[in-house]
Structures are given as structure tokens and as C-alpha cells.
Amino acid sequence: MTKNRLNANFQMGQRYGSHPQDGKYPGRLIIVEGIDGSGKSTQIDLLGKWLKRLGYVTVFTEWNSSPIVKRTTKRGKQERMLTPMSFSLIHSADFASRVYTQIIPALKSGTIVLADRYVYTAFARDSARGVNRDWLRRVYSFAIRPSLAFYFKVPLDESIRRIVTGRDQLGFYESGQDLGLSASREESFRIFQGRLLEEYDRLTEEYGLITIDATETIAVQQQKVREYVEPLLPGIMQFDNHTVPDALARTGLSGRYLPPAGYRRLTDPILTEG
Amino acid sequence: MPVKTPAFYGHIPLKLGDKPLPGRLIVIEGTDGVGRSTQIGLLKEWLETEGFAVSDTGFRRSDLTGNGIDRAKRGHILDHLTLNLFYATDFWDRMERSILPALEAGMVILGDRYIFSIMARARVRGVPAHWLDDVLEFAMVPDQIYFLDVDVEHLLPRVMANRELDHWESGEDFLREPDRYASFVRYQSALIKEFRNLANQYGFETIDARRSVREVFEDLQKGVWTVLEDMKS
Numbered sequence: 001m002t003k004n005r006l007n008a009n010f011q012m013g014q015r016y017g018s019h020p021q022d023g024k025y026p027g028r029l030i031i032v033e034g035i036d037g038s039g040k041s042t043q044i045d046l047l048g049k050w051l052k053r054l055g056y057v058t059v060f061t062e063w064n065s066s067p068i069v070k071r072t073t074k075r076g077k078q079e080r081m082l083t084p085m086s087f088s089l090i091h092s093a094d095f096a097s098r099v100y101t102q103i104i105p106a107l108k109s110g111t112i113v114l115a116d117r118y119v120y121t122a123f124a125r126d127s128a129r130g131v132n133r134d135w136l137r138r139v140y141s142f143a144i145r146p147s148l149a150f151y152f153k154v155p156l157d158e159s160i161r162r163i164v165t166g167r168d169q170l171g172f173y174e175s176g177q178d179l180g181l182s183a184s185r186e187e188s189f190r191i192f193q194g195r196l197l198e199e200y201d202r203l204t205e206e207y208g209l210i211t212i213d214a215t216e217t218i219a220v221q222q223q224k225v226r227e228y229v230e231p232l233l234p235g236i237m238q239f240d241n242h243t244v245p246d247a248l249a250r251t252g253l254s255g256r257y258l259p260p261a262g263y264r265r266l267t268d269p270i271l272t273e274g
Numbered sequence: 275m276p277v278k279t280p281a282f283y284g285h286i287p288l289k290l291g292d293k294p295l296p297g298r299l300i301v302i303e304g305t306d307g308v309g310r311s312t313q314i315g316l317l318k319e320w321l322e323t324e325g326f327a328v329s330d331t332g333f334r335r336s337d338l339t340g341n342g343i344d345r346a347k348r349g350h351i352l353d354h355l356t357l358n359l360f361y362a363t364d365f366w367d368r369m370e371r372s373i374l375p376a377l378e379a380g381m382v383i384l385g386d387r388y389i390f391s392i393m394a395r396a397r398v399r400g401v402p403a404h405w406l407d408d409v410l411e412f413a414m415v416p417d418q419i420y421f422l423d424v425d426v427e428h429l430l431p432r433v434m435a436n437r438e439l440d441h442w443e444s445g446e447d448f449l450r451e452p453d454r455y456a457s458f459v460r461y462q463s464a465l466i467k468e469f470r471n472l473a474n475q476y477g478f479e480t481i482d483a484r485r486s487v488r489e490v491f492e493d494l495q496k497g498v499w500t501v502l503e504d505m506k507s
Contacts, residue, residue, distance in 0.1 A: 019402055068352060069360070072342035081338050085287055085412065086367050090339070093359035100353035132285040138408040142355055 010145070012107060016119070017141025027107035028232050029144060031118035033203075034152035035196050036174065037159030037166075038214045039221070043152065044114050046222045047229065051112055055238040059106040063117035066097035077173055084129035087173065091122055092139050099143060107144065110237040119143050120151075120209065124199035128192060129179060148228055151204055152221070154214035156194055280377075283389075284411025290374070297377035298502060299414065301385035302494075303472075304422030305394075305465050306443040307433035308483050309490065313422070314384045316491050317498060321382060326502065329376045330384040336367040354401045361392045362409050369414065382502065389413045390476065394468040398461070399448050418501045420494060421473050422483035426462050433458075 013025040030047070032040040044060075051058050064070060073090050076082040082090070106113045119140045127133050163170070172178065175185050176192025204211055210228060212221050280295050300317075302310045314330050321328045343360050352360070376383055389410040396406050424432075433439065439454050441447070445461030446454065473480055481493050 017405075019405065066356075069342065069356070072339055072360075072363075076338050081367075083370055085370065086338060086363055089359060089363035089366055093356050093363060096359050097353065097356040100355065130288050132287065135285050135408070135411070138405070139359075141405060141408075 010147075012144075012147060014145045015141060016143050016145060017138065019142045025104075025107040025144075026110035026235070026237075028112045028148075028236060029103065029107060029115065029146040030112065030148045030150075030229060030232075031115040031120075031146045032150045032152065033117060033120045033124075033200065033209065034154065034214060035159055035193050035200070037162040038152040038154040039162070039218065040150070040152040040214075041116050042218060043150070043212075043221055043225055044116050046218070047225055048114050050222075050226065051114075051229075054233070056233065057111040057237045057239055059102065059111050059113045061098050061102045061113065061115050063121055064091060064094055066094040066101075069094040069097055077171070080172060080178070082173065082178065084126065084131050084178070087129065087178075088122065088126040088131050088136070088139075091126075095119070095122065095140070096142065103144060112236060115146070118146060118149065120149070120200070120203050120207070123203055124196050127199050128176070128195040147232055149207065149209045150225060150228075151200060151209040151211050152214040153200070153211050156190065156197060158215055159193065160190065281415040282411065283413055283415060284408070287412040293374070293378065295374070295377040296380040296505075297383060298505060299373065299377060299383045299385060299416040300498060300501060301388040301416040301419045302422060303388060303390045303419060303469065303478065304483060305424065305429065305462055305469060306440070307429060307436070308422045308424050309432070309487060310386050310422060312487060313491060313494055314386050316487075317384055317494060320495065321498070321502075326505070327379075327381045328384060329381045330386065331372070336364050336371070338367045339364040354396060354399050358392065358396050358401060358406055359409070365389060365392065365410070366412060373414070382505075385416065388416065388419065390419070390469070390472050390478075393472060394465055397468045397471075398445070398464040418497065419476065419478045420497065421469060421478035421480045422490065423466075423470070423473075423480050424483040425466065426459055428484040429462060429466075430459075 011024050012027060012029065013021060013023060015021065030044075032044045034040040041062075048058050048060060064073060069090065073082075073094060076086065076090060103113050103115070122140060123133070123136055126136055170185055170189050172185075175189035176195070177185060177188045179188075179192070181191045182188040200209075203209060212224055214221065279292070280290065282290075302314060304310055318328045318330050339360060343357075343364060373383055373385075392410065393403070393406055397403050433443075439458045441454075443461070444454050444458040445464075446457050449457050449461055451457035451460060472478070479497060481490055481497075483490055
């Protein structure tokens with residue numbers, strides 16, 4: 001299997017569907033997918049730390065986190081106002097907002113964007129709720145195609161074991177209880193997550209997601225992920241990890257307008273995680 | 275009373291197509307200040323006198339997204355795709371939770387604006403038309419769409435007589451004109467042009483709204499009476 005999924009025709013900045021293309025972006029977009037309890041968030045976190053240690057500028061974005069939209073989503077969930085279609089639409093608004101305010105600017109500036117969940121989460125969850133598959137793809141056609149898309153595949157029992165031991169109560173929508181699958185939240189969760197696994201299998205086929213066996217140890221999985229990522233790194237924006245005062249000190253300048261060398265302000269790190 | 279199953283612009287969202295709907299959905303489209311709400315008020319009074327159960331409240335802001343949209347617009351921080359997906363959510367929520375139940379109950383719904391106002395405003399702001407058409411294809415095809423067509427020359431005195439020119443209705447969120455008057459004229463001209471394109475694409479019944487309220491109302495009365503023909507018992 002090729003370690004680099006970037007085929008000859010791939011150009012960072014391409015959309016899934018016919019939307020205005022505004023050129024080739026110098027950055028990289030790496031996304032992770034998988035059901036709850038697959039360990040994908042752990043893996044992307046480890047990947048981010050490794051990349052930062054190597055001196056690469058990374059920007060992290062996660063599902064359902066747009067500051068403008070998420071209040072509405074939260075309220076809709078709390079009051080259980082969301083139906084499959086409005087659930088789908090409000091998440092697409094959240095995603096669009098992050099594409100335009102976080103992802104595209106970061107890719108244009110040449111950084112590595114790490115996304116915890118991407119369009120495939122919408123495709124899997126909304127299809128499992130009965131939303132039209134073809135329509136979903138057209139709604140999300142504005143999204144930027146990723147450089148690498150990992151799918152952390154885990155059997156249902158294993159993911160449930162991890163969630164039960166490590167997390168708070170299951171949510172109403174996370175368990176698919178809005179679909180009336182079962183009166184028991186646990187049972188509903190099991191049925192809904194099972195459906196998501198089937199959807200992810202379809203998506204793996206359709207989009208060539210890189211499947212990582214999520215039952216292996218965290219270290220082994222991370223090693224595999226890094227092998228895919230490594231060939232993408234040459235040419236990516238790096239920064240020397242110095243603070244502003246350090247940089248000033250190296251110029252040999254001093255004076256009343258410049259802080260003394262070694263002096264740190266809270267805001268000193270030049271670039272922090274987005 | 276004859277019952278029909280609804281038609282949609284694209285795919286049928288989630289088996290909604292199976293539900294028989296005895297009501298009727300009549301929509302009035304047209305640009306800002308053209309007199310839509312005046313005509314809807316007149317139609318409502320008249321239809322109630324004729325014994326129909328009428329609802330004209332269906333397309334106000336939804337509980338789900340109303341506040342979120344207002345908040346976001348105040349901040350001017352939304353890109354056009356996000357804003358339109360927000361509008362789409364809002365529209366769907368109203369359709370699902372207020373319009374469809376009213377149609378099931380056999381009411382006549384008078385819609386002040388529909389998906390086409392969202393489309394027209396988005397198109398003049400450069401949102402790809404095919405994309406938003408796709409997104410909004412979940413909308414039910416109304417029984418009739420009336421388009422109150424007017425040109426800017428006739429629109430201006432009507433708007434000026436009632437209120438001052440509004441920031442959003444002048445397209446000041448994306449146009450850069452020397453003053454609000456210039457912005458209003460440019461924006462409304464573009465908007466009216468898009469409404470006319472949509473009238474062709476989606477088969478609106480165009481009504482010349484340069485005429486008096488009385489004349490426009492008489493045209494609407496004739497049309498609506500035909501649409502409701504088979505509801506009269």
C-alpha cells in the first residue's frame with residue numbers, strides 16, 4: 001500500500017464538488033474519523049504534539065465547535081428540538097463556519113491543519129438517521145479535500161468498553177435516542193453505533209479512507225499514522241521556537257522600548273495552537 | 275375535500291412524501307418593501323370571511339435558530355455559506371414544526387417569503403446558485419408562488435414613504451457605495467433581477483406590483499380563488 005495518498009492529480013485546495021477553486025494551498029489537511037471510543041482524538045493529539053516538536057505549525061479544529069453556531073446546536077440538543085434534518089443542517093453550518101474562518105486561512109498560510117472529525121462524520125451520522133446520502137454530499141460539496149483521512153476502526157464491544165470506563169453519561173443524540181430505536185439508552189447507543197460502523201465501512205470504500213486498526217496499542221497506531229504523515233512534511237511552514245525577547249536579544253539591541261532578554265510575558269509564544 | 279401528497283424540489287426528505295396534506299400552501303415572494311405583508315393581511319381577512327382556516331405565522335423566525343441568526347448578524351462575522359446554512363436550518367425547522375402540521379390540519383398557509391428570498395439574496399452576494407438550490411431542495415413545492423414584481427423606480431417612493439432605508443436592505447454588508455441611497459438602488463436592482471431569474475426557473479406567477487394595492491389585491495384574489503377551488507365544500 002502506498003504510504004502517501006496524495007495522487008498525482010491531488011491539489012490542496014480542491015473541493016469535493018464544483019465550487020469556485022481559489023488556487024493551490026501550501027498547507028496540509030489531516031483528518032481523523034471513527035466512532036466514539038475509537039481513540040481517534042488521542043491519536044490526533046499525539047500527532048499534533050509530535051509535529052510541534054519537529055517545529056511545524058499546526059492548527060487544530062474539532063467537530064461542532066464554531067463559536068457562532070454551537071450555542072444554537074447546544075440549545076437544540078438540550079431541549080431536544082432537533083430532528084434528523086435540522087440536526088444535519090445545523091452541523092453543516094458549524095462546519096462551514098470553521099472551513100471559512102479556521103481551515104482555509106490556515107491552509108493558505110501553509111500550516112498543517114489537524115481536524116478531529118470531518119465531513120465523513122456528517123455523512124455517517126446523518127445517513128444513519130435516514131437523511132438522503134446524495135443530498136448530504138451536495139450540501140458538503142464546498143469542503144476542502146484532505147491530504148490524509150484516517151479511519152480508526154474499532155469493534156463495537158471494544159468501543160463501548162472504553163466509553164463505559166472513561167466517560168460521563170451517554171448523550172441523547174449520541175445514543176441515537178431521537179430515532180426511538182430502544183427505550184434503553186445503552187441499547188439505543190449500541191444499535192446506533194452499529195449503524196455508524198456500517199456507514200464508515202461504506203465511506204472507506206467510497207473515499208479511500210486509510211483504515212487504522214484501533215485495537216492495536218496506542219504507540220503502534222501512532223507509528224503507523226506518522227509513517228503516512230512523514231512524506232507530506234517537506235516544504236511545510238516551520239518556526240524556530242523562540243520567544244519575542246529571545247529573538248530581540250539575538251539582534252543585540254536593547255533600550256527602553258525593548259524588554260530585557262529572558263523577560264517573558266504571558267503572551268510571548270509567537271505562535272500558539274489555533 | 276381532496277387530499278394530495280406533497281411534492282418537493284429535490285429528494286423527499288425522510289418519508290414526508292407519504293403524508294397526505296389536505297391544506298394549501300400559497301407563497302408571496304418579492305423584494306423588500308414591495309407590499310407582501312399588506313397583501314397577505316388583505317388575503318387573510320378575505321379568506322377568513324369566506325370560511326377558510328388561514329395561517330400566516332408559519333415563516334417567522336424559528337425557536338431553534340432565530341436568536342442564533344440575530345446574534346451572528348449583529349457580529350457581522352458570518353461568511354455567506356454559513357449564514358445560508360443557518361437560514362436553511364431555520365427554514366427547515368419552521369417547515370417541519372409549523373407548516374407541515376398546519377397543512378395536515380387542512381389550513382391555508384399564506385407564506386410571506388419562501389426559499390426564493392434566501393436564494394436571491396445569496397446569489398447577489400456570489401454564493402454558487404447550484405449549491406444553494408441543492409441545499410434547499412428539501413422545501414415543499416407550494417401550490418402557488420406569486421411574485422410581486424416591481425422596478426427600483428417604483429419601489430423607492432414606497433419604501434421612503436414608510437421608513438428610512440435599512441442597512442441589510444441596502445446590501446451594505448457587502449457593497450461599498452458612497453452612500454446608502456446608492457447602495458440601496460444598486461442592491462435592490464440586483465435583487466430584483468435575481469427574483470426575475472428565479473421566476474423563470476421555478477415558474478412563479480408574476481404580478482405587476484407597480485400598480486395600486488387594490489389592483490394587485492384583485493389579481494391575487496382571482497388567482498387564490500382558483501388555487502382553493504377544490505377545497506370549497
